[in-house]
Structure formats: C-alpha cells, structure tokens
Amino acid sequence: MKPAVLTGVAAAALIAAAGGAFIADHVRRVGSIHLVTPAPAESAGAAIYYRDPDGKPFYSLTPKKTEDGRAYRPVPPGADLSFDNPAHETTSSEAADAEGDDRKIEYYRNPMGLPDTSPTPKKDSMGMDYIPVYEGEDTGDGSVKLSPGKIQRTGVQSERAVPRIIRTSVRVPGTIQLDERRVSVISMRAESWVQKVSNVTTGSAVKKGQPLMEIYSPAISSAAAEYISTINSPNTTTPERYGRGSRQRLMNLDVPDGAIVAMERSRVVPIAIEWTAPRDGIVLERNAIEGMRAQPGEVLFRVADTSVVWAVVDVAERDLGVVRVGQPVTVRARSFPGRTFAGKISVIYPQVNRETRTARARVELANPDYALLPDMYIDAEIDTDNPTPVLAIPESAVLDTGARQSVLVDKGEGRFEPREVKLGRRGNGYVEVREGVHDGEAVVVSANFLIDAESNLKAALKGFSEAGSQP
Structure with a gap:
C-alpha cells in the first residue's frame, strides 16, 4: 500500500498553524508518524510551504527570510508527512535487545489486557505493539514480577505485618440528663x-x-x-x-x-x-405559694443534686458490638470548646430505637462546678481500645472489592503475590488481619492497585488458555 501523504494547501495550513512543537510532540508519542526528508524544490514542483533553513520548527505559507537574511527552504508536494511505518522502525523486542536485555521472551500479550497472546511480535487492530512476557515472569499463580525500574517509577512501597494495639474510638452524640437517684420531691x-415560703425560687442553689x-x-x-x-x-x-x-x-x-x-x-x-x-442541689420546681392549700401528694418543691450528672448517648447499631460497660468516655460540651469531661459507661440500655437504629448508653460524669446543665448537647468519644496486640497492616494495603478483601504480599526480587485475607477491627490507620498474612510478611501499601491490575490480567490470560485447551 502506498504511503498516505498529507498534501495540498490544507496540510500546509495545518503545519503552519500548529507549529513545530505539534509535529515534534506527535512524532515522539506516535511511532507510526514520521517526517520524510524534503527533496529539493527544483525537482519536485511548486512549494506548498516554507521551512527554516536550519531545520528549526518554524514554518511559513509564503517565502520568508530569517533574521540574518537567509531564505526559508521551500517544501514541495511529496516531501510532507507520511503515516506509514518507516523502514527503520524497531519493534519492542528489538528495542529490548538493543538495550542489552538477554532474557528469553516466552510470548507476547495483548497491550489492552484482552485474553490474546502471540508467540511472535504482533500489533493489535490499533497498531499497538504486543507486550513481551519474559521467562520467569509468568508463574501461573496469579503473581506478578516487576523490574526494579518499574517499581521505582510506580512508587511501590511495602510494610511488614507486625502485632499492634488497634486504637479505635466510637464518636456518638448525646445529651446531659439528671441523675435519677439525686432528685428529691417535697410534698405533703x-x-x-x-x-x-422562704426566699427560694426556681434555679436557686440550696443546702x-x-x-x-x-x-x-x-x-x-x-x-x-x-x-x-x-x-x-x-x-x-x-x-x-x-x-x-x-x-x-x-x-x-x-x-x-x-x-x-x-x-x-x-x-x-x-x-x-x-x-x-x-x-x-438546685431548685428545679417551686409550686408553693403562701396561703395555698396543699393536698396530699401535691409537689411543692423539686430539688436535684447536679454535682453528678448523666450523659445519655446514642450508639449506632453497627457499633454496639465493640461498646462495653466500663469503657472510658471523653465528653465534650458544645458550650465549652476545648474542655473535656471524663467518665465511664455505666449502663447500656437493652433496646434499639426503631426509627434511628441506635441504642442508648449512660455515662456518669462529675460536675463539680455545675457547668453541665440538663438537656445540654454533648459529643462523646468512647475508647474501645483492646490492650492485647493483634497482627495488623496499614489500611492502604487492603484491596476491597466489596465481596472480598485481598493484599499484595511482597515476596522479594520484584515478585508480588495477591492473597485473600480476613480482616478484623480497624483504627488509627491500621486493620487487624485474622487470616491470610503471617507475622513479618511484607505487604504493598502504595501503588498496589497497579500491581493488582497486572496480576488480574495474568490470571485472566491463564484461565483463557486453560479453557482453550479443553475440547
């Protein structure tokens, strides 16, 4: 097939408008586009555009001269761009040989990840070279091996799985309530x-x-x-x-x-x-009036001791499994930024709210300066730490598809093995590993998605080849 050549005024306009940077960039990125050395204008007819005499990326549709007075060189038809492969273009395998790579190529795989291989160099329908697979790279177990240069370029980093204390906390909202055991009612x-009636009103502090x-x-x-x-x-x-x-x-x-x-x-x-x-305590209610008649059981005063109050918090249903009585709680009142109140969970109410899907937990708080008032909004942080160390890895090492969780184990010498794991508690950037990884094994914590894509591709190619061998 004859070379497809850009000719005419349209090609000249395209080149003049885009400039040399456009051509240089496309020649660098697309190997199938090359510049044909222009022939002398005298032997090829009228010029379609003019270019810098020194070969610089400067072009003109009309005759032009450089700053030092030299004329631009005319470019005739037939000396323009060609889109066919040049005769001297090298394949990917030849380029590897030129770099001194003496590894043996086992086969070539599709560059787009399709289940298609070839024993010889080949191009796909878009003109892309098939990627060579060298001896020792395909182990058949879904693992992948990367060269040191590729590991450095992709930023692959690994970290060992070691026992750690998983620090987790559950953040919940709540309100301040009176301690029911510290409320007294005065009635006849x-x-x-x-x-x-003494000079005592609602809100007065009494002894x-x-x-x-x-x-x-x-x-x-x-x-x-x-x-x-x-x-x-x-x-x-x-x-x-x-x-x-x-x-x-x-x-x-x-x-x-x-x-x-x-x-x-x-x-x-x-x-x-x-x-x-x-x-x-504090007088919460005063109903006594001088001269009034009080019937039996009628409340005249209600007094509450607020030196100790309750923080009643709403724990989401998904967090109930890690919340226990006796766990320390840090309470922050929205009215006092920067100030914290410490307490412990005393009671977890045995009922889940049907609408909010939360259960209530009660925290006793000391309130010596009476800063915490009934019905005040608070934010609580429940410390669910377990002092027992567990085998843990960084959360960034986990590849979670929803149906399964896996990690890439660094086997050394550029080889990485995908492995399914079972996880436990999470916290402080780490996650507990219950199955799948042993103490001391290194897992990939960055660029693992790129390696996982490569590993999945190899597994797909293996499955395709096994299916093709069956009658």
Missing part, C-alpha cells in the same frame, strides 16, 4: 396549708437543712400534741420509750427530723412546722 402526706417553707397541718399538729403530752406526763418514767409510737406517727407524716428534735427540746407544740431542703 396530709392536708396542709402553706403559712410562709441540705435550709428552710424552704412553713406548713400548718391539723394531722401533724394532732400527732405533735400527742407526742409532747406523752413525754411531758409525770407518770411516765421513761418518756422516750412510751412516746415512741407518737414520734413514729410524726415521722410517717414526713415531718423533718429537725422539727421533731426542736419539739423534744422545747416540749411545746408549734403552730407551723418548718420544712427544710432534703439535699444539696
């Missing part, structure tokens, strides 16, 4: 009237024994009169013994111990009983 056990209000109750006054009468009786040699029943009646009406002791000292029945705070 008999019909009463509020005589006086145990601090007066909150004065209460008058007919039932309490009757029980108090009976008790005082008993201990004041002249016929009673041991008033404490005989007045034990009356005193118990006052206790059953929830009269504060301080008020009972005051009666015993004064031997007088008071008109109103002073009611005090049962614990240190």
Whole structure:
C-alpha cells in the first residue's frame, strides 16, 4: 500500500498553524508518524510551504527570510508527512535487545489486557505493539514480577505485618440528663396549708437543712400534741420509750427530723412546722405559694443534686458490638470548646430505637462546678481500645472489592503475590488481619492497585488458555 501523504494547501495550513512543537510532540508519542526528508524544490514542483533553513520548527505559507537574511527552504508536494511505518522502525523486542536485555521472551500479550497472546511480535487492530512476557515472569499463580525500574517509577512501597494495639474510638452524640437517684420531691402526706415560703425560687442553689417553707397541718399538729403530752406526763418514767409510737406517727407524716428534735427540746407544740431542703442541689420546681392549700401528694418543691450528672448517648447499631460497660468516655460540651469531661459507661440500655437504629448508653460524669446543665448537647468519644496486640497492616494495603478483601504480599526480587485475607477491627490507620498474612510478611501499601491490575490480567490470560485447551 502506498504511503498516505498529507498534501495540498490544507496540510500546509495545518503545519503552519500548529507549529513545530505539534509535529515534534506527535512524532515522539506516535511511532507510526514520521517526517520524510524534503527533496529539493527544483525537482519536485511548486512549494506548498516554507521551512527554516536550519531545520528549526518554524514554518511559513509564503517565502520568508530569517533574521540574518537567509531564505526559508521551500517544501514541495511529496516531501510532507507520511503515516506509514518507516523502514527503520524497531519493534519492542528489538528495542529490548538493543538495550542489552538477554532474557528469553516466552510470548507476547495483548497491550489492552484482552485474553490474546502471540508467540511472535504482533500489533493489535490499533497498531499497538504486543507486550513481551519474559521467562520467569509468568508463574501461573496469579503473581506478578516487576523490574526494579518499574517499581521505582510506580512508587511501590511495602510494610511488614507486625502485632499492634488497634486504637479505635466510637464518636456518638448525646445529651446531659439528671441523675435519677439525686432528685428529691417535697410534698405533703396530709392536708396542709402553706403559712410562709422562704426566699427560694426556681434555679436557686440550696443546702441540705435550709428552710424552704412553713406548713400548718391539723394531722401533724394532732400527732405533735400527742407526742409532747406523752413525754411531758409525770407518770411516765421513761418518756422516750412510751412516746415512741407518737414520734413514729410524726415521722410517717414526713415531718423533718429537725422539727421533731426542736419539739423534744422545747416540749411545746408549734403552730407551723418548718420544712427544710432534703439535699444539696438546685431548685428545679417551686409550686408553693403562701396561703395555698396543699393536698396530699401535691409537689411543692423539686430539688436535684447536679454535682453528678448523666450523659445519655446514642450508639449506632453497627457499633454496639465493640461498646462495653466500663469503657472510658471523653465528653465534650458544645458550650465549652476545648474542655473535656471524663467518665465511664455505666449502663447500656437493652433496646434499639426503631426509627434511628441506635441504642442508648449512660455515662456518669462529675460536675463539680455545675457547668453541665440538663438537656445540654454533648459529643462523646468512647475508647474501645483492646490492650492485647493483634497482627495488623496499614489500611492502604487492603484491596476491597466489596465481596472480598485481598493484599499484595511482597515476596522479594520484584515478585508480588495477591492473597485473600480476613480482616478484623480497624483504627488509627491500621486493620487487624485474622487470616491470610503471617507475622513479618511484607505487604504493598502504595501503588498496589497497579500491581493488582497486572496480576488480574495474568490470571485472566491463564484461565483463557486453560479453557482453550479443553475440547
């Protein structure tokens, strides 16, 4: 077939517009394009364009001169670009021989990864050379061998599998809640009237024994009169013994111990009983109003001790397997950036929320300065570290297809073997290896996708050849 030649004004315009850089770049990248040495203009007819007399990549559609006055050389038709292979073009195997490679070539494989091989040099339908496979490169086990130069160019790096402590943490949101064991309610056990209320409001901090209000109750006054009468009786040699029943009646009406002791000292029945705070804490609710009538069971005050609070966090269902009671937790309140509160998981509630697919866990936190308030949003980090070292490799070494996980084991001397593995916990950039890799074996941690593609190609070629040998 005759060479296909770019001729005419269109070719000249293309060359003049693109410049020498375009031609040089394409000659470098596409081996099938070459420049034909131009013949003298006198013997080939009219020129189609003009080029620099020194061979520099400068062209012109009209006659032109250089800066020193020399004329550009005319290029006639027939001395333009040709797209056929030059006679002196070398194949990939010849190039390898020219470089002094004395390895024996076993066969040639398709450059696009198709299951097609050839015993002799060959080109595919696009004109690309088949790639030679040298003796010893195809082991039949899916492994691949790379030359030191290719390993350096692709940036292949390996790291040994060694026992490590996998540090993992579960980050969860939550809220601050009151400790249910530190909440007290003040209510009457008999019909009463509020005589006086102390200067205590919702949100006030109170101490145990601090007066909150004065209460008058007919039932309490009757029980108090009976008790005082008993201990004041002249016929009673041991008033404490005989007045034990009356005193118990006052206790059953929830009269504060301080008020009972005051009666015993004064031997007088008071008109109103002073009611005090049962614990240190914050007044969360005040319903007592002077002069009001309080029915039995009606809440007049609610006091909570907030020196210890709960952080109730929502743990995702997928993380429940690594969360245990007693694990340390670091809590950060969004209201106090940079500050942390330490605690431990005390309870994991035995129920999963149907809508959010989370389970609640409870963390007890010390709150000495009362910075953590009920219903405050927090972020918690649960430390699920296991102090026992496990065999681990970098996460970047794992080739995960979804259905399987594999790594490339560095066998040395440029040989890499793909191997399926079973993984465990992840954390801190490492992953536990339960099966597939032994202690001390090196695995590829960078450029492993390139090697894996090469390995898969070899395995596909082997499977194709085995299938072709069957009848």
